[in-house]
Amino acid sequence: MSEMAKGMYHYMRQAWKKPTDEMTRDRAIEWRASDAVVKVDKPLRIDRARALGYKAKTGIIVFRVRIIRGGRRRKRMGVKGRKPGRKQAIRKTLKMNYQWVAEIRAAKKYPTLEVLSSYPIGKDGKHFFFEIIMVDPQRPEIKSDRTLKWIANPENRHRAERGLTSAAKKSRGLRSKSKSLKVRPSLRAWHRTGK
Numbered sequence: 001m002s003e004m005a006k007g008m009y010h011y012m013r014q015a016w017k018k019p020t021d022e023m024t025r026d027r028a029i030e031w032r033a034s035d036a037v038v039k040v041d042k043p044l045r046i047d048r049a050r051a052l053g054y055k056a057k058t059g060i061i062v063f064r065v066r067i068i069r070g071g072r073r074r075k076r077m078g079v080k081g082r083k084p085g086r087k088q089a090i091r092k093t094l095k096m097n098y099q100w101v102a103e104i105r106a107a108k109k110y111p112t113l114e115v116l117s118s119y120p121i122g123k124d125g126k127h128f129f130f131e132i133i134m135v136d137p138q139r140p141e142i143k144s145d146r147t148l149k150w151i152a153n154p155e156n157r158h159r160a161e162r163g164l165t166s167a168a169k170k171s172r173g174l175r176s177k178s179k180s181l182k183v184r185p186s187l188r189a190w191h192r193t194g195k
Contacts, residue, residue, distance in 0.1 A: 009047040016045055024122040031066060031122075031129055037109050038064045043131055044121050052117035052133060052166075053148065059139030060148075061113065064121070065102040067128045099167040102130040103160040110134060114151050115160040118167055 015023070027044075040062050043049035054060060072092040094101075103115045113134040122129045135142055137152035150156065159165055163172055173183040173194070182194030 009050070012045070012047040016048070019122065024124075028122055028124045028127075028129070031064065032124070032127065034064075034066075036066045037106055040064050040131070043133075045119060045131065048119045049131070049133060052119065054116075054133050055145075055148075057141055057145075059136045059142040060116075061134050061136070063106050063110075063132045063134060065106050065130045065132055067098045067102050067105075067130070069098075069123065069126060069128055095171075097167060097171040098128045099130055100160070100163070100165070100171045102128070103132055103165055103167060106132040106134060107158070107160040112136065112138070114156065114158075115165050116148075116151065117165060 042056070043054060043062050044064075046054075049062065054062070072094050073089045099118055099120065103118050107113070107115050114137055116133040116135050118130050118132040120128065121131050135148060135151050137143075137156075142148050143152050151159075156164070160168065163169065169175065173181055178184070182190045187194045
């Protein structure tokens, strides 16, 4: 018995599992020259966007976000009468994944929209690039949509900033329900030893 033919989205998913340089190099050059948060006409990875709830309808907008890779540093103020080591920059390890950071930056730039979900579209030596799917909860098309009207509820305001998106929950260690995790029930309960 022969196998059934696969659809277009199947082959798109396979191609994006190991993207070639030809798929991303020329695009990355263009993305680096653009702004950090840019509205795009349609998703680059339509298969992933559709799986996360994207629909080509009024009220759903896709943004491309650029994030600088690497660790974070906090500069120390130079004060006389101290040893030189106290004047150096402190390296910080970011406890949020970059996808969550990208969602927060898009949400802060467009405060009337809500983040539905996001996915990576590429990286280069200096940046990560993500596409963020955002929804306008005030649009009547969204309020009447059977699968998207939940986002218009008041308890879903500022989802990205409150860590309620999928990328944020992954970063917070909430994919598993185990009570032995040091992020459950809260970091405060574990005296901040979890992250």
